[in-house]
Each structure stands twice: as C-alpha cells, then as structure tokens.
Amino acid sequence: MSEFDIISEFFAKQHCHRKDVMHGIGDDAAIVTPPANQQLAMTTDTLVAGIHFLPSAKAFAIGYKTLAVNLSDLAAMGAEPAWVTLAVTLPEINKHWLQDFCDGFFALANEYDVQLIGGNLARGPLSITAQAIGFLPQGSALLRSQAKPHDLIYVTGTLGDAGLALMHSQLHQPTPRIQAGIALRGIAHAAIDISDGLAADLSHILQQSNVGAKINVDALPLSTELLQALPREKAIELALTAGDDYELCFTAAKDQQAAIEKKLTTIKCTYTQIGIITKELSLELHHQDGKHYQGRTHGYEHF
Amino acid sequence: MSEFDIISEFFAKQHCHRKDVMHGIGDDAAIVTPPANQQLAMTTDTLVAGIHFLPSAKAFAIGYKTLAVNLSDLAAMGAEPAWVTLAVTLPEINKHWLQDFCDGFFALANEYDVQLIGGNLARGPLSITAQAIGFLPQGSALLRSQAKPHDLIYVTGTLGDAGLALMHSQLHQPTPRIQAGIALRGIAHAAIDISDGLAADLSHILQQSNVGAKINVDALPLSTELLQALPREKAIELALTAGDDYELCFTAAKDQQAAIEKKLTTIKCTYTQIGIITKELSLELHHQDGKHYQGRTHGYEHF
Numbered sequence: 001m002s003e004f005d006i007i008s009e010f011f012a013k014q015h016c017h018r019k020d021v022m023h024g025i026g027d028d029a030a031i032v033t034p035p036a037n038q039q040l041a042m043t044t045d046t047l048v049a050g051i052h053f054l055p056s057a058k059a060f061a062i063g064y065k066t067l068a069v070n071l072s073d074l075a076a077m078g079a080e081p082a083w084v085t086l087a088v089t090l091p092e093i094n095k096h097w098l099q100d101f102c103d104g105f106f107a108l109a110n111e112y113d114v115q116l117i118g119g120n121l122a123r124g125p126l127s128i129t130a131q132a133i134g135f136l137p138q139g140s141a142l143l144r145s146q147a148k149p150h151d152l153i154y155v156t157g158t159l160g161d162a163g164l165a166l167m168h169s170q171l172h173q174p175t176p177r178i179q180a181g182i183a184l185r186g187i188a189h190a191a192i193d194i195s196d197g198l199a200a201d202l203s204h205i206l207q208q209s210n211v212g213a214k215i216n217v218d219a220l221p222l223s224t225e226l227l228q229a230l231p232r233e234k235a236i237e238l239a240l241t242a243g244d245d246y247e248l249c250f251t252a253a254k255d256q257q258a259a260i261e262k263k264l265t266t267i268k269c270t271y272t273q274i275g276i277i278t279k280e281l282s283l284e285l286h287h288q289d290g291k292h293y294q295g296r297t298h299g300y301e302h303f
Numbered sequence: 304m305s306e307f308d309i310i311s312e313f314f315a316k317q318h319c320h321r322k323d324v325m326h327g328i329g330d331d332a333a334i335v336t337p338p339a340n341q342q343l344a345m346t347t348d349t350l351v352a353g354i355h356f357l358p359s360a361k362a363f364a365i366g367y368k369t370l371a372v373n374l375s376d377l378a379a380m381g382a383e384p385a386w387v388t389l390a391v392t393l394p395e396i397n398k399h400w401l402q403d404f405c406d407g408f409f410a411l412a413n414e415y416d417v418q419l420i421g422g423n424l425a426r427g428p429l430s431i432t433a434q435a436i437g438f439l440p441q442g443s444a445l446l447r448s449q450a451k452p453h454d455l456i457y458v459t460g461t462l463g464d465a466g467l468a469l470m471h472s473q474l475h476q477p478t479p480r481i482q483a484g485i486a487l488r489g490i491a492h493a494a495i496d497i498s499d500g501l502a503a504d505l506s507h508i509l510q511q512s513n514v515g516a517k518i519n520v521d522a523l524p525l526s527t528e529l530l531q532a533l534p535r536e537k538a539i540e541l542a543l544t545a546g547d548d549y550e551l552c553f554t555a556a557k558d559q560q561a562a563i564e565k566k567l568t569t570i571k572c573t574y575t576q577i578g579i580i581t582k583e584l585s586l587e588l589h590h591q592d593g594k595h596y597q598g599r600t601h602g603y604e605h606f
Contacts (some may be wrong), residue, residue, distance in 0.1 A: 004507075022342065023446065026511070028379035028496055029346035029437075031444045034337040039325060042420060043332035044388045044434060048427030076331035085347045087390075087432040117345060124351030125428040129390040131347060134332075141334045143326065193331055204307075208329070 001093050003121045010098045011086070011119060014106050018082065018115045030117035032083055038135045041079035045069045049126035053171050059097045061171040062128065063104030069195065070132035071112060071176035072246040076193035078142040078185040079134030081112050081178060086119035087129040112178060142184060142191035142250065147209035151189055151251035151277040154260070156180050156269055158223040159198055160235055163242025174246035180271075183263040184250055191250040197241040199283065199297040202249055206283055215275035217295075218288035237295045240285070251277055304396050306424045313401045314389070314422060317409050321385065321418045333420035335386055341438045344382035348372045352429035356474050362400045364474040365431065366407030372498065373435035374415060374479035375549040379496035381445040381488040382437030384415050384481060389422035390432040415481060445487060445494035445553065450512035454492055454554035454580035457563070459483050459572055461526040462501055463538055466545025477549035483574075486566040487553055494553035500544040502600040505552055506586055518578035520598075521591035540598045543588070554580055 001009075012025045023031040034040060047066055049055050067084060074081050086105070109116060114132070162172035177193070184191060190209055192201045198220075206213055220239045227235055252260060264271050278284075285293035304312075315328045326334040337343060350369055352358050370387060377384050389408070412419060417435070465475035480496070487494060493512055495504045501523075509516055523542045530538055555563060567574050581587075588596035 023444065027444075027447050028376040028494075029344040029382065029435075031380065031439065032343050032345065033441075034341075034343055036339065038337075040335050040337055041332040042335065042386070042388060042436075044390050044421060044423050044432075046390045046392055046423045046425045046427075046432070048392055048425050051425060051427050073331040077334065079332065083345070085345060085434055087347050087349045087434075089349055089351055089430060118347060120347050120349045120432070122349045122351050122354060124349075124354050124430060127392060127427060127430055129347075129349070129423070129432040131388055131390075131434045132332075133345075136334065138336075141326065141330075144330050191331075 006093060006098065006121060010102045011116060014109060014116050016110050016113060016115045018113065021083065021115050021117055024115065024117045032117060035135055037138060039138055041074050041077045041134045041136055041141065042131065043070055043073035044129060044131040045073065046127060046129040054169060057171045059100035060104035061173055063101035064108050064173050065171060066128045066130050067105050067108045068174050068176050069246065070130045071178060072174060072193045074132055074134040075177040075181035076142065076191050076248055077136065078140055078181040079136045080182055081114045081132055081134040083117045083133045084109065084114050085131045086116055088119065089122045089124040089127045091124065091126060140185040142181065142188050144190055144192050144205050145208040147190035147205050147211050147251040147277050148253065149211055149277055149279045151253055152273050153213060153215065153249065153251050153275040153277060154271050154273050155198065155221060155247050155249050156271050157247040158221045159239035159245050159247060160226045160242055161223050162244035163238035164226050164229055172244050176246065177248045177269065179267040180248055180264060180269045183267055187256050187259050187263065188250040188252045191248055194245045194247050194249055196243045198249060199240045203283060205251065212278040212281045212283060213275055214278055214284045214286065216288060217285050217293045219272060219274045221272040233295065240297055309396060309401065309424060313405045314419060317412060317419050319413050319416060319418045321416065323385065324418050324420055327418065327420045335420060338438055340441060342441055344377050344380045344437045344439055344444065345434065346373055346376035347432060347434040348376065349430060349432040357472055360474045362403035363407035364476055366404035367411050367476050368474060369431045369433050370408050370411045371477050371479050372549065373433045374481060375477060375496045377435055377437040378480040378484035379445065379494050379551055380439065381443055381484040382439045383485055384417045384435055384437040386420045386436045387412065387417050388434045389419060391422065392425045392427040392430045394427065394429060443488045445484065445491050447493055447495050447508050448511040450493035450508050450514050450554040450580050451556065452514055452580055452582045453557065455557055455576050456516060456518065456552065456554050456578040456580060457574050457576050458501065458524060458550050458552050459574050460550040461524045462542035462548050462550060463529045463545055464526050465547035466541035467529050467532055475547050479549065480551045480572065482570040483551055483567060483572045486570055490559050490562050490566065491553040491555045494551055497548045497550050497552055499546045501552060502543045502586065508554065509586060515581040515584045515586060516578055517581055517587045517589065519591060520588050520596045522575060522577045524575040536598065543600055
C-alpha cells in the first residue's frame with residue numbers, strides 16, 4: 001500500500017465537509033477561507049508511543065486523544081475549533097490499527113464539526129502530531145497573563161481521574177472543554193488547560209500574570225471513583241500533580257460569579273471554586289482548616 | 304531543564320515579529336489575525352531520524368530542511384508563507400544540537416518573514432513535524448487538478464541534485480520556490496513540488512487532472528555537478544526518480560510562454576520545458592530522437 005492509498009482509504013473518509021474548506025486532503029496544501037473579522041487560534045501537540053501512551057493502548061483511544069489534547073488547548077483560549085491537520089509516523093502499515101485510530105479521531109472530530117484538512121504519513125517509531133485551528137472574535141482570547149489579584153480560581157469537572165486511569169494502565173479519554181471555553185469569553189480573566197497537573201499549570205498563569213494564589217486543597221473536585229480507589233490524601237496529590245486531566249483552570253473577578261454560574265450551568269459543565277489570586281507571588285496550598293498542605297506538588301516533567 | 308526553559312532559551316528567540324501575530328509562543332495556543340479577503344494554505348511535513356535524514360546529519364541542516372519542505376508545499380500552491388508551528392520530539396536535551404537546529408530553522412524563516420508561533424516539545428525518538436500556513440488571494444491556488452491537454456510542462460531549477468547529495472550521505476538544503484509559486488498565480492494551470500521524484504509527482508497531476516503526458520527525458524535540466532558525477536543515463540534516472548529536489552513542476556497553456564519567461568526571469572528562477580500534457584492518460588517518457596525511455600521511473604515510496 002502506498003502512502004496515497006492509505007490516505008484515501010482511511011484518512012480521506014471523514015463525514016464532515018465544512019463550507020470553509022475549499023480544498024482538503026490531496027494537494028500540496030489545504031486551502032481554507034478564514035471567517036471575516038475573527039482571529040485564529042493555532043496549537044499543536046504530539047503523542048509518542050511509550051511516553052504518552054503504552055504500546056498496548058487501543059488505537060481508537062490514541063486517535064481520540066490525539067485530537068482531544070489539541071481541542072483542549074483551543075478550549076483554554078476560548079476558541080471554536082474548525083480545522084485539523086495530522087502527521088502520523090508508523091513503523092508499519094496495520095489496517096486494523098489505522099481503521100481504529102481513524103474511528104477514534106473522527107468520532108471526536110465529527111462531534112465538534114472539525115474537518116481533517118491535510119497531513120503527513122511517514123515511516124518511523126509510532127508518534128502522532130496534530131495541529132488544530134479555531135476561531136475567536138477579535139480580542140476575546142483567554143490568555144494566561146490576565147489573572148488579577150482577588151480573582152476567584154475555578155476548575156471545571158473533577159481532577160485526578162486521568163492519573164487514576166494511568167495507574168490502571170488505561171488511556172484517559174478527556175472531554176475537551178470547548179463549550180466552557182467559549183462560554184467564558186468576556187467573563188474569565190485567564191485560563192489554561194490542566195495537562196501537566198493543576199499545580200504546574202496554575203503556576204504558568206501566576207508567572208505570566210505576575211500574581212500568586214492560595215488554593216484550598218480540600219475544595220479540589222474529586223470524583224467518586226477516585227475517592228473510592230484511593231485514600232483521600234493520595235487523591236488530592238493526584239489532583240494536584242497528575243497530568244492529562246484536560247479540565248480548564250480559570251480565574252475571574254468576584255462580580256462574575258453569577259455570570260459563571262449561569263453560563264456553565266446552561267452547558268451542563270460542572271465547576272468548583274478552589275482558591276483566590278493574590279498579590280503575593282507565591283503559590284500557597286492549604287487545607288480547609290488553614291493548615292499548610294504538606295504533600296507533593298510536582299507535576300509532569302517533559303524531560 | 305524543563306520544557307519551558309528549553310522553549311524560552313531556544314525557540315522563543317526568533318528575530319521576526321509579524322504584526323499579524325497577536326500572541327505567539329507561550330500560551331495554550333497562538334493567536335493570529337488572518338488577512339481580509341485571502342485564503343489560507345496549510346501544510347504539514349515530518350522528518351524522522353533514520354528515514355528522512357541520517358542520524359549523523361548536521362542539526363543546522365535538519366532545522367533548515369524541516370521548514371524548507373513545508374515552505375515548498377506552500378510554494379507549490381502559490382501561497383505566501385506567514386506562520387509556522389513546530390513539534391520536536393527528542394530523545395534527550397542536547398543544547399548544542401538545539402542551538403544549531405534553531406539556527407538552521409530561523410535562517411530560512413527570517414529570510415521569508417515566517418514567524419514560529421508555537422509548538423510542542425516531547426521526549427521520544429528524534430522526529431520533527433512542522434506546519435506552515437500561508438496566504439493566497441481568493442481562488443488563485445495552483446492545484447494539481449487543473450492541467451489541460453496541450454499544456455506545456457515545466458520544471459524549475461535542476462533535478463537530481465538531492466539524489467546525488469544523498470549518495471554522498473549529505474542532507475540537501477533545498478530552496479523553496481516561494482517567489483516562483485507566487486509569480487505563477489494566474490499563469491500556471493497546475494503545480495506540484497517534486498519531493499517524491501518527478502515521475503511520481505507528475506503522475507499526481509495527471510491523475511487528478513485526468514490527463515496524460517509526454518516527457519522528453521533529454522530535456523530534463525541536469526546540473527553540471529550531477530553530469531560530472533554520474534553517467535548521463537544514471538543522471539536522468541536520478542532526475543526522474545530521486546525525491547527531495549523540491550523544485551516545482553507546473554503546466555501552463557502555450558500562450559503563456561511569454562508571461563512565464565517574463566515573470567520567472569524577473570525573479571531569477573531558471574525553468575525548463577520538459578514535455579506536454581496529452582488527452583491520452585498514459586505518462587510517456589521518450590528521448591529526443593523519439594525512442595522510448597527504458598530506465599527506472601519508480602520514485603520514493605513512503606512504505
């Protein structure tokens with residue numbers, strides 16, 4: 001099978017044809033028409049076999065997650081996803097693997113009306129890089145640099161579940177918080193997606209916004225599954241440090257509480273206030289009773 | 304060194320700041336403003352160690368080529384390059400390697416006013432994926448599907464030099480034919496870049512345009528270096544089959560000869576007419592005297 005046969009048999013069969021895609025897969029480059037008066041958000045993420053997933057992971061889950069981690073980055077900017085390109089490096093052609101991979105990738109892509117417009121297929125150690133592009137009204141991006149002292153700090157969903165899945169050698173299939181990101185435009189000051197662990201990712205907001213934070217670790221949203229599987233102390237540690245949750249962490253002024261409640265409840269996105277932004281530059285983790293948190297805070301390190 | 308330290312020390316130091324880049328490296332996604340009334344061309348290409356370059360290849364050359372192969376795809380559409388993202392997978396952090404890689408990448412990026420707006424850094428077997436985005440006036444893309452019977456077939460530059468470099472274990476540093484692609488808007492019917500060998504890449508035009516071609520192999524432009532290094536017959540074979548030349552192959556109506564001469568001479572891009580598009584669907588390779596070419600035509604196969 002040539003590269004071109006594989007592309008037409010597996011990758012060119014998506015049931016999503018956006019009107020703004022003039023030429024998708026099949027030429028030297030894709031040609032798309034960006035919407036008038038919008039900005040574009042662009043992100044890229046790589047999953048490497050043996051690093052980001054076990055060689056035994058299901059191809060469907062790998063395909064799904066390849067797109068999910070990129071859509072999560074768009075969500076953290078408040079962008080509406082539109083197009084994606086995909087660079088797949090494979091040691092050999094395995095038709096079943098390719099079909100399952102594409103099924104997982106397209107399941108999520110179709111759900112968000114995201115069209116695969118191009119890509120690359122190469123021989124080599126298993127690794128996948130996707131790039132996603134989304135739309136944003138001018139100046140509405142949720143940046144890491146805009147947190148303000150006294151902002152409330154929130155997270156969506158529950159934390160630590162991806163870490164628990166990993167302990168069971170399963171590949172977590174995160175739900176990118178696209179609707180939440182869009183809903184938070186004009187409301188949140190700063191946002192980031194939690195891919196490296198809450199403590200590490202919140203630190204990026206603090207650093208870029210030149211502020212600090214106080215986090216109540218007893219307020220962290222933990223799923224029933226996580227609390228059933230682990231002692232509470234260990235569950236909190238996972239929530240703070242395990243990567244791969246892909247929930248959003250965002251900050252907003254106190255007077256936005258009602259707006260957040262209204263917007264996120266409408267789209268059925270759960271959220272929890274976990275702390276407050278401070279002028280002092282440190283990240284302070286404490287329990288409900290005010291005692292300092294003594295556990296680990298170190299998130300995922302790429303090297 | 305953390306991922307973030309590496310990015311800020313090496314990748315965030317480009318001397319190119321485009322006005323249409325609102326937020327580059329450093330957030331969940333980059334934010335850019337596309338130009339009004341233009342289409343976007345998007346492409347992605349991967350280079351894998353041991354497949355696309357020898358492990359001993361110079362990092363500068365790898366960095367240069369990573370961008371060059373993507374810009375070449377934009378050139379083949381007639382697009383003007385603007386932004387690039389870069390996903391680098393590395394087995395370990397080697398500062399000298401990273402500096403040389405970035406020097407090569409940015410040397411070319413700065414030449415074409417292309418800004419690196421984001422990327423990903425992961426641990427794993429050495430592999431680099433870049434995605435380039437360029438601009439095009441509405442409807443001006445040079446597609447593979449628009450060749451017409453009686454069109455003249457041209458190639459830019461000389462062919463086979465990349466194949467010769469490979470025989471000497473060197474990494475060819477192609478010049479992306481950006482100016483030529485832009486100059487050919489509205490003049491050429493179809494275009495492709497020669498990355499898999501002329502015969503294989505021309506076949507894509509023929510297939511997508513539903514036409515055939517007659518090529519005079521004695522008309523193929525061969526460099527003095529190639530003819531000095533190899534017997535003429537072997538040089539022709541390399542020109543037809545060796546990938547990695549990254550010249551453009553394009554077709555145009557006969558009455559565009561003067562326009563092509565004028566446009567390509569102005570930008571000092573050499574070009575050669577090598578054949579003609581036919582109604583008959585076959586690709587026929589012949590010598591100057593009309594005899595059939597008997598050599599190999601098989602290009603690079605990805606699997």
